[in-house]
Amino acid sequence: MTPQRELVFRAFFELGDHVTVDELYDKVKEKDKSVGYSTVWRNLKLICKVGLAEEVNIGDGVTRYDRVTQVPHGHFFCVECKSLTEFSVDQIVGVLAQSANDHKFVPEAFKIEIRGLCQQCQNKKTSLNTKEEVRD
Amino acid sequence: MTPQRELVFRAFFELGDHVTVDELYDKVKEKDKSVGYSTVWRNLKLICKVGLAEEVNIGDGVTRYDRVTQVPHGHFFCVECKSLTEFSVDQIVGVLAQSANDHKFVPEAFKIEIRGLCQQCQNKKTSLNTKEEVRD
DNA sequence: AAGCTAAATGAAAACGATTTTCAATTTCAA
DNA sequence: TTGAAATTGAAAATCGTTTTCATTTAGCTT
Known part of the structure; x- marks a missing residue:
């Protein structure tokens, strides 16, 4: 568990539902400017893979993410x-x-x-x- | 009503549901090789605008189109x-x-x-x- | 039928979100 | 401590979608 990964996980669960990668990226940057976009993206995908989040697609070209409750x-x-x-x-x-x-x-x-x-x-x-x- | 537009409309209704732009493009090309991708795309959008089709988004990055029935x-x-x-x-x-x-x-x-x-x-x-x- | 204007077309480029690449860094188990 | 495997950040690649722009066409008006 890298510090970057922990930041992304925490940020995701602090934010509400329907988060976009960009929003999560911004949130993470509040804590650590040095974290890269791809790291946020990859870890968000990881959160999905382990079943803690799922993609929401409303057809506007941007994928949003919901916590799986x-x-x-x-x-x-x-x-x-x-x-x-x-x-x-x-x-x-x-x-x-x-x-x-x-x-x-x-x-x-x-x-x-x-x-x-x-x-x-x-x-x-x-x-x-x-x-x-x-x-x- | 241009001949290209008519081709696109016809092709769309000949194909089944869940058509992608690419599939429609291929279908149209069977009739007329010279029709451009953007023409197919624009006319498919038009079909949506007039209410004859609607977008289906399953989150795989490709938009599909259903006839509105x-x-x-x-x-x-x-x-x-x-x-x-x-x-x-x-x-x-x-x-x-x-x-x-x-x-x-x-x-x-x-x-x-x-x-x-x-x-x-x-x-x-x-x-x-x-x-x-x-x-x- | 000719002339005209707005609409439509085709090719190419632009766009934008997503995903991958790659060299450098870090984690973690032995 | 050391080495292998995983992770990172920056940049570039991808890829579906959308726009641009010069040219052509449709379809009115006369």
Whole structure:
């Protein structure tokens, strides 16, 4: 366990979910400017490999990383402000597991994402559109 | 409507789901070698923009494209052979819509992915591991 | 049909996140 | 302490995606 590796691990678990490599890199640099980007990247990959993190891909070209917790969750992704928030998927996972079973598929992970508008962005939109389009 | 555009549109709908830009490019080239990659790419984006296709991102660095159909579906992604197959998510979408509603989130799309092993890859694995590891 | 403008095309380059290379350094077990 | 193996940092390579730009084309308007 090198000091750099420890820094990366600690930083990752200090940060919340949905961390990008860049964000983690910045966080690590707060403690030690000399740590290289590739070291952060490699150790983040290592965290994934040992099962402590998993990649989250919302299709914006940047991979984010979630801590793997005991509680499975889905993601709300706001297409407007790009924010990512979590929600519980307890029951849903049961249904999905059943689905997988029906198809003889052995599930390892469930990725559930709802894209749309978060509450804030809904408000922004409606406040801008003062004149409503009522008809088609 | 340029002939290139028509070629791209036709090719996209002739191919099945989960098409990559490269695959579409190859398909288009079968009809007309002179069509450029960027033309294929731009028109595929256009197909998305008008709502006839949507991006599918399984986190392997390549964007795939699905035709938008009336029937919502989830994806089984085999982490071994990288195959992508579809399954029905009728009931699940209902639960997710409710979830979104509870969180004041306005859903536009639901992405449901189950990662794991397809039946074929399960068989391969078990046939290879003749000597089983029984204990931790 | 000719002329015109905006849109579309193809080739190449730019972009940007990710991944690899490589020489130097560090860890850790013997 | 010593040597092999692992790790690091900097730089470059990769690779899918996106943009640029000069040229061509589509499709209106007359």
